[in-house]
Amino acid sequence: MYQTETNIRVRYGETDRMGYVYYAYYAQYFEVGRTEMLRTLGFTYRQWEDSGIILPVKSLSIQYIAPATYDDLLEIRTILKDRPTARISFDYEIMNETGELLCTGNTVLVFADARTRRPTRPPAEFMNALSRVWKV
Amino acid sequence: MYQTETNIRVRYGETDRMGYVYYAYYAQYFEVGRTEMLRTLGFTYRQWEDSGIILPVKSLSIQYIAPATYDDLLEIRTILKDRPTARISFDYEIMNETGELLCTGNTVLVFADARTRRPTRPPAEFMNALSRVWKV
Amino acid sequence: MYQTETNIRVRYGETDRMGYVYYAYYAQYFEVGRTEMLRTLGFTYRQWEDSGIILPVKSLSIQYIAPATYDDLLEIRTILKDRPTARISFDYEIMNETGELLCTGNTVLVFADARTRRPTRPPAEFMNALSRVWKV
Amino acid sequence: MYQTETNIRVRYGETDRMGYVYYAYYAQYFEVGRTEMLRTLGFTYRQWEDSGIILPVKSLSIQYIAPATYDDLLEIRTILKDRPTARISFDYEIMNETGELLCTGNTVLVFADARTRRPTRPPAEFMNALSRVWKV
Numbered sequence: 001m002y003q004t005e006t007n008i009r010v011r012y013g014e015t016d017r018m019g020y021v022y023y024a025y026y027a028q029y030f031e032v033g034r035t036e037m038l039r040t041l042g043f044t045y046r047q048w049e050d051s052g053i054i055l056p057v058k059s060l061s062i063q064y065i066a067p068a069t070y071d072d073l074l075e076i077r078t079i080l081k082d083r084p085t086a087r088i089s090f091d092y093e094i095m096n097e098t099g100e101l102l103c104t105g106n107t108v109l110v111f112a113d114a115r116t117r118r119p120t121r122p123p124a125e126f127m128n129a130l131s132r133v134w135k136v
Numbered sequence: 137m138y139q140t141e142t143n144i145r146v147r148y149g150e151t152d153r154m155g156y157v158y159y160a161y162y163a164q165y166f167e168v169g170r171t172e173m174l175r176t177l178g179f180t181y182r183q184w185e186d187s188g189i190i191l192p193v194k195s196l197s198i199q200y201i202a203p204a205t206y207d208d209l210l211e212i213r214t215i216l217k218d219r220p221t222a223r224i225s226f227d228y229e230i231m232n233e234t235g236e237l238l239c240t241g242n243t244v245l246v247f248a249d250a251r252t253r254r255p256t257r258p259p260a261e262f263m264n265a266l267s268r269v270w271k272v
Numbered sequence: 273m274y275q276t277e278t279n280i281r282v283r284y285g286e287t288d289r290m291g292y293v294y295y296a297y298y299a300q301y302f303e304v305g306r307t308e309m310l311r312t313l314g315f316t317y318r319q320w321e322d323s324g325i326i327l328p329v330k331s332l333s334i335q336y337i338a339p340a341t342y343d344d345l346l347e348i349r350t351i352l353k354d355r356p357t358a359r360i361s362f363d364y365e366i367m368n369e370t371g372e373l374l375c376t377g378n379t380v381l382v383f384a385d386a387r388t389r390r391p392t393r394p395p396a397e398f399m400n401a402l403s404r405v406w407k408v
Numbered sequence: 409m410y411q412t413e414t415n416i417r418v419r420y421g422e423t424d425r426m427g428y429v430y431y432a433y434y435a436q437y438f439e440v441g442r443t444e445m446l447r448t449l450g451f452t453y454r455q456w457e458d459s460g461i462i463l464p465v466k467s468l469s470i471q472y473i474a475p476a477t478y479d480d481l482l483e484i485r486t487i488l489k490d491r492p493t494a495r496i497s498f499d500y501e502i503m504n505e506t507g508e509l510l511c512t513g514n515t516v517l518v519f520a521d522a523r524t525r526r527p528t529r530p531p532a533e534f535m536n537a538l539s540r541v542w543k544v
Contacts, residue, residue, distance in 0.1 A: 012443070012453070013294040013436045017185075017287040017342055023193045024163035024285055028421045031160075035420070035479070045420070046479040049153075057159045061197040070289055071443070071454040148307070148317070149300045149432055151425040153478055158421040164285045171284070171343070181284070182343040206425055207307070207318040289457075295465045296439075299432035321425075329431045333469040 002080045002133050006036040010072045020067035026103055027060055030092045033078035034107070037090075041129040053123065055088070055109040062105040072096050083130065086111050086119040138216045138269050142172040146208045156203035162239055163196055166228045169214035170243070173226075177265040189259065191224070191245040198241040208232050219266065222247050222255040274352045274405050278308040282344045292339035298375055299332055302364045305350035306379070309362075313401040325395065327360070327381040334377040344368050355402065358383050358391040410488045410541050414444040418480045428475035434511055435468055438500045441486035442515070445498075449537040461531065463496070463517040470513040480504050491538065494519050494527040 008029055016022040035045055045055065068074055079091040092105040113120045144165055152158040171181055181191065204210055215227040228241040249256045280301055288294040307317055317327065340346055351363040364377040385392045416437055424430040443453055453463065476482055487499040500513040521528045 009440075011436060012288055012439055013296055015289040016284055017289065017291040018190060018192070019289040020192075022285040023196060024160045024167075027160035027163065028419060031420055032417075044479055049478075054154060056154070056156075056203070057200055059197070059199050060159060061195070063195050064193055067192070070457075071452055145304075147300060148303055148424055149430040152420055153423040153425065153427040155425040160421055164283060167284055168281075180343055185342075206321075207316055290462060290464070292464075295468060296432045296435035299435065303432075326426060328426070328428075328475070329472055331469070331471050332431060333467070335467050336465055339464070 001135055002037070002130060004033075004037040004040050004078050006033055006076050006078070008032055008074045008076060010068055010070055010074060012070055015070045018067075020069060021072075023062070023064065026062050026064075026094065026105065027107075029074065029076055029094060030060075030078075030090070030105055030107055033076035033092055034090050034109075036076075037078045037080070041126065041133065043123075043126055043129070048123070049114065052114045053120065054112050054114045054117075056112060058087070058108045058110055060105070060107050062103055064103050066096075066100055066102050068094070068096060068102050074102070080130070083134070084111070084122045084127070086121060088122065137271055138173070138266060140169075140173040140176050140214050142169055142212050142214070144168060144210045144212060146204055146206055146210060148206055151206045154203075156205060157208075159198070159200065162198050162200075162230065162241065163243075165210065165212055165230060166196075166214075166226070166241055166243055169212040169228055170226045170245075172212075173214045173216070174262075177262065177269070179259075179262055179265070184259070185250065188250045189256065190248050190250045190253075192248060194223070194244045194246055196241070196243050198239055200239050202232075202236055202238050204230070204232060204238050210238070216266070219270070220247070220258045220263070222257060224258065273407055274309070274402060276305075276309040276312050276350050278305055278348050278350070280304055280346045280348060282340055282342055282346060284342055287342045290339075292341060293344075295334070295336065298334050298336075298366065298377065299379075301346065301348055301366060302332075302334075302350075302362070302377055302379055305348040305364055306362050306381075308348075309350045309352070313398065313405070315395075315398055315401070320395070321386065324386045325392065326384050326386045326389075328384060330359070330380045330382055332377070332379050334375055336375050338368075338372055338374050340366070340368060340374050346374070352402070355406070356383070356394045356399070358393060360394065409543055410445070410538060412441075412445040412448050412486050414441055414484050414486070416440055416482045416484060418476055418478055418482065420478055423478045426475075428477060429480075431470070431472065434470050434472075434502065434513065435515075437482065437484055437502060438468075438486075438498070438513055438515055441484035441500055442498050442517075444484075445486045445488070446534075449534065449541070451531075451534055451537070456531070457522065460522045461528065462520050462522045462525075464520060466495070466516045466518050468513070468515050470511055472511050474504075474508055474510050476502070476504060476510050482510070488538070491542070492519070492530045492535070494529060496530065 349365040
């Protein structure tokens with residue numbers, strides 16, 4: 001498995017009238033989590049897209065446990081449990097500064113050719129980089 | 137069961153650089169779906185919140201089948217399959233103008249007291265209104 | 273001049289912890305206003321973009337007078353005061369259901385060639401359609 | 409005057425189908441800029457709001473010069489040119505990693521009592537802290 005952490009400060013516009021982070025924003029936080037995981041391996045999703053590989057999201061699930069509030073400094077933990085195939089599954093955990101678990105989630109994305117939109121294999125350099133950090 | 141439909145026009149700011157609706161926005165569309173379902177029964181979520189009942193979201197899941205694009209006129213189908221208890225589960229289907237199914241999803245919300253944040257029973261008038269339209 | 277009205281229902285995710293519509297969302301409402309104005313003339317911004325004409329925004333200004341709140345049914349009034357050249361200036365007024373003026377604003381956009389990104393003249397059919405409805 | 413800088417990485421969901429940051433998001437970036445300026449002075453907007461002082465936005469203006477794109481690391485420069493009264497005016501400049509100026513802007517906010525919503529004087533400790541860093 002491979003796991004990384006990144007931080008996000010909750011913005012005012014991300015809260016709702018209940019005073020909490022609006023439930024859809026966690027999906028955006030998850031995306032920051034997986035983007036920053038790729039960056040730790042030397043890749044950016046921007047480069048992949050520019051080189052013709054896209055990663056459309058196939059599914060999203062979130063379990064909301066406790067609310068995040070304005071100005072909280074959140075930790076987003078992103079976890080790869082299985083080696084990617086044409087399909088890559090990320091798990092997420094979001095904690096606030098006191099270490100309280102606010103939500104867990106999962107997204108499944110698919111490596112696809114930007115032109116044909118057909119599934120494709122993940123870039124070989126990515127799989128190699130992942131092998132070097134993978135923990136059994 | 138009880139089912140309603142409502143329409144949404146995709147806004148420019150809801151698209152991303154892939155040219156599709158960004159994956160988090162479907163959660164916002166779902167919320168419009170359930171809000172409008174309540175309205176067909178004579179209730180608004182605003183009134184509930186003002187009267188001390190809140191409906192925090194417990195879980196969200198979305199399966200993405202085909203992308204929505206800018207200016208698409210979407211149909212959001214919102215479905216209650218089970219009579220609510222302190223817990224209310226909404227299913228969703230989103231279709232574009234050609235009738236193509238773009239995604240399915242589910243949210244589970246909990247009726248809670250705004251002050252104590254503890255689970256509570258759904259308003260009796262809501263359950264009565266639901267009984268009048270419920271299809272077996 | 274040419275003026276149109278369109279309606280928007282405030283979504284939960286558009287509110288912030290103050291209980292009001294977050295100030296950035298009005299820019300999105302303005303965009304719905306100008307998109308729907310174009311539609312009344314028989315044009316869609318999507319078609320323009322697909323045919324190689326883009327309309328990047330050059331400037332935005334908003335004066336906030338009174339807050340919009342959750343579930344408000346807003347009226348967005350969009351006003352063209354001057355005939356477009358390569359530059360098109362839209363004025364906006366947003367009212368709530370009681371007719372209270374919530375904000376005024378302006379955006380200046382530029383007709384540009386999608387490929388070269390250089391300013392270009394507005395489509396002739398658009399100028400003709402505008403002439404037919406223009407009020408002096 | 410007093411000036412601070414903060415950085416923001418452009419998120420995927422903030423781009424639109426033109427491939428650029430959607431024009432409304434700059435208002436959210438501005439808010440991050442002013443929030444972080446307050447933090448450099450030892451204050452958080454959250455504390456102010458919790459203690460009964462709110463800062464509704466009175467006006468917003470943005471001049472768009474060049475587009476920000478996905479994954480850009482932006483620098484937000486926030487500038488106070490005038491000492492605040494009940495009214496506080498922030499200027500902004502956003503640059504990308506190559507130092508290119510992408511946009512300039514301004515927001516005017518008003519110190520108000522959260523309960524009465526009436527204008528009030530800025531907190532004395534804030535004015536003192538500002539005096540210590542103010543450059544003529």
